[in-house]
Amino acid sequence: MPMYEFRCEPCGQISSIYFRTVSDTPAIHCQYCGSEEVERILSSFASPLSEADQAAKLDPKYHKMVDAAVRKAPSTSHPDHYLRQMVPFSQSKE
Numbered sequence: 001m002p003m004y005e006f007r008c009e010p011c012g013q014i015s016s017i018y019f020r021t022v023s024d025t026p027a028i029h030c031q032y033c034g035s036e037e038v039e040r041i042l043s044s045f046a047s048p049l050s051e052a053d054q055a056a057k058l059d060p061k062y063h064k065m066v067d068a069a070v071r072k073a074p075s076t077s078h079p080d081h082y083l084r085q086m087v088p089f090s091q092s093k094e
């Protein structure tokens with residue numbers, strides 16, 4: 001369903017109107033003052049970014065900040081710390 005935006009000539013308000021199809025052209029009027037003197041304007045749109053584009057937008061210092069945070073973290077916060085303490089059930093004390 002396409003969405004179009006219209007600016008009302010008399011009051012200047014912008015109305016967003018959804019259409020069922022591109023060829024659908026219902027009577028359009030201002031949602032605020034009811035005037036039929038509206039002009040279609042360009043709408044903004046969203047464009048999803050790929051993961052590569054998102055990574056390119058990261059702060060160049062991001063990786064250094066992550067490395068610094070990992071260095072400051074206690075040794076018990078690393079998953080390998082607990083894995084090294086684990087023993088098979090056959091060797092456990094109980």
